[in-house]
Amino acid sequence: MDQFVLNLIVVGATFALYIGIAIWARAGTTADYYTASRGVNPIVNGAATAADWMSAASFISMAGLIAFVGYGNSSYLMGWTGGYVLLALLLAPYLRKFGRFTVPEFIGDRFYSQSARIVAVICLLVISITYVIGQMTGAGVAFSRFLEVENTTGLLIASTVVFIYAVLGGMKGITYTQLAQYCVLITAYTIPAVFISLQLTSNPVPALGLFSTHAESGIPLLTRLDQVLTELGFHDYTGHHGTTLNMVLFTLSLMVGTAGLPHVIIRFFTVPKVADARKSAGWALVFIALLYLTAPAVGAMAKLNILSTIYPDGTSEPPIAYADKPDWMSNWEQTGLLRFEDKNDDGLIQYYNDRSEDFASVAAERGWEGNEIVVFNQDILVLANPEIAQLPGWVLALIAAGGLAAALSTAAGLLLAISSAISHDVLKSVLLPGISDRQELMAARISMAFAIVLATWLGLNPPGFAAQVVALAFGLAAATLFPALMLGIFSKKMNTQGAVAGMLVGLITTLLYIFTYLGWFFVPGTNMLQNVEENWLFGISPLSFGAVGAVLNFATAWAVMKLTKAPPPEIQELVESIRVPRGAAGAIDH
Amino acid sequence: MLAVHCVPTEGFSGGVESMTNEHSAAAYWSANLRIITICMVIWALVSVGFGIVLRPLLAMLPITIGGTDLGFWFAQQGSILTFIALIFYYTWYMNRLDRRFGVDEQ
Numbered sequence: 001m002d003q004f005v006l007n008l009i010v011v012g013a014t015f016a017l018y019i020g021i022a023i024w025a026r027a028g029t030t031a032d033y034y035t036a037s038r039g040v041n042p043i044v045n046g047a048a049t050a051a052d053w054m055s056a057a058s059f060i061s062m063a064g065l066i067a068f069v070g071y072g073n074s075s076y077l078m079g080w081t082g083g084y085v086l087l088a089l090l091l092a093p094y095l096r097k098f099g100r101f102t103v104p105e106f107i108g109d110r111f112y113s114q115s116a117r118i119v120a121v122i123c124l125l126v127i128s129i130t131y132v133i134g135q136m137t138g139a140g141v142a143f144s145r146f147l148e149v150e151n152t153t154g155l156l157i158a159s160t161v162v163f164i165y166a167v168l169g170g171m172k173g174i175t176y177t178q179l180a181q182y183c184v185l186i187t188a189y190t191i192p193a194v195f196i197s198l199q200l201t202s203n204p205v206p207a208l209g210l211f212s213t214h215a216e217s218g219i220p221l222l223t224r225l226d227q228v229l230t231e232l233g234f235h236d237y238t239g240h241h242g243t244t245l246n247m248v249l250f251t252l253s254l255m256v257g258t259a260g261l262p263h264v265i266i267r268f269f270t271v272p273k274v275a276d277a278r279k280s281a282g283w284a285l286v287f288i289a290l291l292y293l294t295a296p297a298v299g300a301m302a303k304l305n306i307l308s309t310i311y312p313d314g315t316s317e318p319p320i321a322y323a324d325k326p327d328w329m330s331n332w333e334q335t336g337l338l339r340f341e342d343k344n345d346d347g348l349i350q351y352y353n354d355r356s357e358d359f360a361s362v363a364a365e366r367g368w369e370g371n372e373i374v375v376f377n378q379d380i381l382v383l384a385n386p387e388i389a390q391l392p393g394w395v396l397a398l399i400a401a402g403g404l405a406a407a408l409s410t411a412a413g414l415l416l417a418i419s420s421a422i423s424h425d426v427l428k429s430v431l432l433p434g435i436s437d438r439q440e441l442m443a444a445r446i447s448m449a450f451a452i453v454l455a456t457w458l459g460l461n462p463p464g465f466a467a468q469v470v471a472l473a474f475g476l477a478a479a480t481l482f483p484a485l486m487l488g489i490f491s492k493k494m495n496t497q498g499a500v501a502g503m504l505v506g507l508i509t510t511l512l513y514i515f516t517y518l519g520w521f522f523v524p525g526t527n528m529l530q531n532v533e534e535n536w537l538f539g540i541s542p543l544s545f546g547a548v549g550a551v552l553n554f555a556t557a558w559a560v561m562k563l564t565k566a567p568p569p570e571i572q573e574l575v576e577s578i579r580v581p582r583g584a585a586g587a588i589d590h
Numbered sequence: 591m592l593a594v595h596c597v598p599t600e601g602f603s604g605g606v607e608s609m610t611n612e613h614s615a616a617a618y619w620s621a622n623l624r625i626i627t628i629c630m631v632i633w634a635l636v637s638v639g640f641g642i643v644l645r646p647l648l649a650m651l652p653i654t655i656g657g658t659d660l661g662f663w664f665a666q667q668g669s670i671l672t673f674i675a676l677i678f679y680y681t682w683y684m685n686r687l688d689r690r691f692g693v694d695e696q
Contacts, residue, residue, distance in 0.1 A: 074665035078637045081670045085633045088677040089626050093684075207667060211656025220657025238658045240645065248638045255637075273695045275685055282677035289670050296666040579619055580693040
């Protein structure tokens with residue numbers, strides 16, 4: 001069967017499933033709409049959280065991110081999982097006990113201040129809107145690549161599907177579609193990974209295969225990879241080549257940022273009990289780990305596989321001829337994600353590090369005139385994996401469905417966080433406090449529709465900074481919401497002034513630091529300093545600043561609290577009560 | 591190892607309001623803070639510790655795993671596995687603590 005028809009069938013079937021779930025899980029009340037009436041089984045919520053959290057970037061890009069840098073990018077693995085420990089220990093159970101609908105609502109009530117609530121809404125909107133742009137563009141790209149439709153058409157189809165289940169079902173619809181999406185994406189990720197691991201190491205578990213013997217060379221896979229890379233002038237895969245300070249701060253920023261992301265936090269409002277919130281975070285991490293333990297193996301194995309394809313007789317022998325390259329390379333060459341240029345007109349593909357000074361003499365001796373794979377997009381490692389491993393067409397179709405599931409599930413979670421902040425925190429709480437539950441539900445649906453239109457528009461007209469926005473979202477979540485939430489729980493004496501000052505200092509310093517190096521609002525050319533290591537303050541990269549912003553937030557909040565009035569006694573009692581599980585109510589009617 | 595002191599398991603049935611003994615509320619919270627601290631130390635040790643800062647130290651041990659050092663394994667696998675164990679351990683510990691102090695959900 002034609003690959004295109006197969007892709008269409010598999011993607012079409014998953015979409016029919018999502019819409020079916022949407023019709024079954026319609027929301028009848030605001031409690032349904034915001035929190036699925038807190039009736040979600042903690043293990044189901046774990047799987048939904050995993051899909052909510054794992055975006056197109058985790059599914060498509062992460063293995064490539066690690067493969068092209070090696071050990072140095074382990075920060076993504078530790079950072080994007082370590083945040084769940086913070087969530088389980090420091091935030092989720094207490095916010096569940098508090099028992100409300102949104103993150104700004106907790107901040108507003110705990111700090112007895114509408115201004116604190118509005119500052120939190122602003123932080124939430126900046127974080128979630130920047131994050132959703134990446135998901136919408138990701139979904140559009142996946143559509144256009146696999147279903148051969150225009151990027152615009154693809155994006156519109158994706159938005160329509162999200163519209164149906166998010167507007168109809170709210171959190172309830174989103175939860176059960178995310179569960180289905182998790183199953184689709186983990187199956188799609190695991191199957192090709194198992195096959196490539198079997199081929200290279202005879203071990204069916206990729207995470208174990210990564211540390212096994214490479215079948216072809218008889219030495220450990222990682223040792224072989226280090227060898228091949230250094231023989232071609234690249235730095236070794238397992239070595240540490242960046243600065244330690246930056247790697248530590250980047251890891252911490254991703255960890256703290258993960259714990260501060262509103263669309264992840266609100267997932268823990270859906271479970272019946274406080275004890276379930278803790279347990280659910282553990283299950284979420286189990287489901288996430290199934291992909292995150294596999295991703296570094298996929299990265300390393302695909303990289304080694306590609307290198308041995310290019311140099312079939314070892315790196316000291318001539319590489320493969322352009323005319324003899326495997327089909328998958330020709331397929332991906334057409335997409336522009338892979339591009340060759342025969343610089344020395346010998347008909348062979350020389351792939352090496354032409355920026356290495358040490359290797360220049362070897363290259364000159366061999367008559368190599370530059371690296372001839374001029375475009376090598378890191379996403380290929382996951383997307384072309386089934387073709388590299390010569391798996392049947394339906395596996396490739398599954399990858400298409402998996403990539404879309406990852407993008408859509410994250411987009412839906414973000415859209416719910418955005419729309420509930422507008423309908424619940426801005427409309428119901430500040431502008432129109434008198435509206436009834438039914439009216440608020442309608443407002444929530446209208447805000448959701450509005451948020452989807454906005455996200456689609458931004459996806460069609462991406463502001464050209466898609467790569468940097470992730471850093472901004474994590475940096476801001478780490479520097480603003482996480483400290484405010486944690487202080488609200490762990491410091492009984494923390495007051496409005498402290499919390500608001502802390503959030504503002506975190507927000508402003510992080511934005512300033514990122515904009516200084518990446519340009520004001522990411523407009524190219526408006527950066528005040530060139531984004532190179534020599535210019536960074538204490539050598540801290542703008543991507544790693546979130547952890548510093550969080551420390552500044554904590555310090556400011558503490559200092560301001562000491563200078564201002566303690567919170568009223570009823571607030572201190574509220575803090576006492578959220579610290580114990582007993583008495584957690586089901587959904588609260590507002 | 592982490593025995594909780596002053597644990598009146600009987601006579602407590604209500605919610606926070608029935609935890610009339612302020613001493614008990616404070617003891618529950620400090621037991622929680624202590625286990626959180628222990629877990630966070632391990633959390634930092636296996637990730638930014640073993641995975642990054644202490645990696646050169648670990649490399650001096652005569653242990654290799656799959657042709658590389660222990661630090662690399664912690665950075666790409668071990669830290670994640672430890673995180674999972676930490677959350678489930680904390681969940682189990684807190685459920686027990688909640689029952690002992692009579693603050694669990696019925």
